[in-house]
Amino acid sequence: MNRELKRWLSGMMLIITALFSTSGSAEQLTESQPVIHQLSLTHHDFEEWTFTPRANDTLAITNKSDIAHSIYITYPDGTVVNLDVQLPGETFTWTIPAAGNYMLQCWIHPIIREEMTVSP
Numbered sequence: 001m002n003r004e005l006k007r008w009l010s011g012m013m014l015i016i017t018a019l020f021s022t023s024g025s026a027e028q029l030t031e032s033q034p035v036i037h038q039l040s041l042t043h044h045d046f047e048e049w050t051f052t053p054r055a056n057d058t059l060a061i062t063n064k065s066d067i068a069h070s071i072y073i074t075y076p077d078g079t080v081v082n083l084d085v086q087l088p089g090e091t092f093t094w095t096i097p098a099a100g101n102y103m104l105q106c107w108i109h110p111i112i113r114e115e116m117t118v119s120p
């Protein structure tokens with residue numbers, strides 16, 4: 001490889017590196033950081049939350065009891081979404097798709113029934 005070509009190549013590498021780092025930071029500016037709320041599930045209820053749930057936020061729900069739960073969520077339009085089975089100690093996540101009133105319930109323990117109002 002001659003000297004000219006080497007110089008040209010290293011120059012191109014600098015340009016490519018600069019382009020990638022620029023597009024990376026631009027992406028970070030336009031995309032908002034994901035918001036994750038911690039929520040606990042005990043034997044008979046969801047622990048009271050103090051955060052304000054908003055559309056696109058994610059709930060990280062930890063089953064702090066020593067029994068299995070099977071949480072499902074009724075969406076504002078009536079759609080039911082099953083979150084499978086949550087074993088003791090397990091953390092599962094659910095991302096809130098939109099604003100509105102959601103009902104969080106357990107198939108195994110009907111006493112678990114919590115309404116969540118989601119802000120836009």
Ligand SMILES: [Cu+2]
Pocket residue numbers: 068069070106107108109112
């Ligand atoms: Cu349960």
